[in-house]
Amino acid sequence: MCPGCYRPNVEGYCPNCRKQLFDGARVSSVLPFDQPKADNLSMYQEKTRRLSISGVQLKYSLRLEDGALRLTEKGGQYIIKPVPPTTQITHQDQAPENEHLTMQIASRVFGIQTAANALIYFKDGAPAYITRRFDVKPDGSKYLQEDMAQISGASRQTRGENFKYEGTYEDIGHLIKKHVAAAQPALERFFQLVLFNYIFSNGDAHLKNFSLIQTTMGDYTLTPAYDLMSTVLHTPHESDMALECYEKDMETSFYSKWGYFGQHTFRTLAEKIGIQPVRSSRIITRMLEQRNRVTGLISSSFLSDDVKQAYQHNYFAKLQRMGMTEDMIASAIDPVHPGVYAVTTTPTRLTFIDGSVKDGYFDTTSRSHDLAAENKYSFIELSNATDYRNTRDQALVTIVDGDLLIGIEHPMVG
């Protein structure tokens, strides 16, 4: 299997991965040297207040010379991250493949632009994650690049030890608007990435994990995504997000009721950074669909079976928290004409995240337009259907919250 893209029946890297990573050169998926020997663990462990994967992961620079990858101090073209030499985190031996899988899901399932990446092995068989630096030009010089900590002026000196985690995703959105010439597409890419991080439980997407890079035209754009991994597998007690979405994001009625972020949080973030509701809803829908392709990649990955299961479990749990969008509801009602929300004339069964079930009919009323803006829908429960048909009494209409919906059975079977 190709250690870059899981393509079966290939020795080493497949032609496509060779192209992405090495401009087509035949490079072995086994490095000509052993993994670093950790005889001094404390040397590796940055003293961060917060235990995060970024605090324990080591990085090394590599150069491609005469068809072989070599460790280098200067002029690195690749970065490798071996298994972190620490027992402070769980499943640390799976960290390289976790990052590789998560990056593959981002690019191949969701079309997120990512740094080229693969799994690679040391001579002694230990795995490492390898990624190609996107800031290195073909002539070896570098594109100007700055991360969001640098751009916002956050450093140890200005904001203390925890500076990478001081800020909000909304702040980053405003920095993108200020510095990126084609801001709108960059904002949408950024929003999609924040959502991806939430759904795939990357709780370490801090200020330094978003960067701007100068293009050949001289203006700035968002870099491809990097450092994506399901960190919850290694640091299970971390918070869901490295940064707040926006100030006071936990003070919403949704959060106080459920204790976690949901679709409402992300719609609000999108609105705050200037993404139109119709666009954010489309991005959210795209991120909540494709379940089969995601689970397919998880199962073909090199993770151990128990970690595969945990990865998928966490993913499904996050999907449930996000509820359903109008487009998802429409497709569930009528897969033949997806995207058209319509009244239903045969009974529909709705299942909600708290386990409750409602049977009835989707309806439209004079309030439907306003309700849809909040992802809410008029629904006539079966027990009220006859009375409602006769009286059109609005008190008989149940308002259904799409943010809390986890399943629609239509037509209802049970």
Ligand SMILES: [Zn+2]
């Ligand atoms: Zn491949």
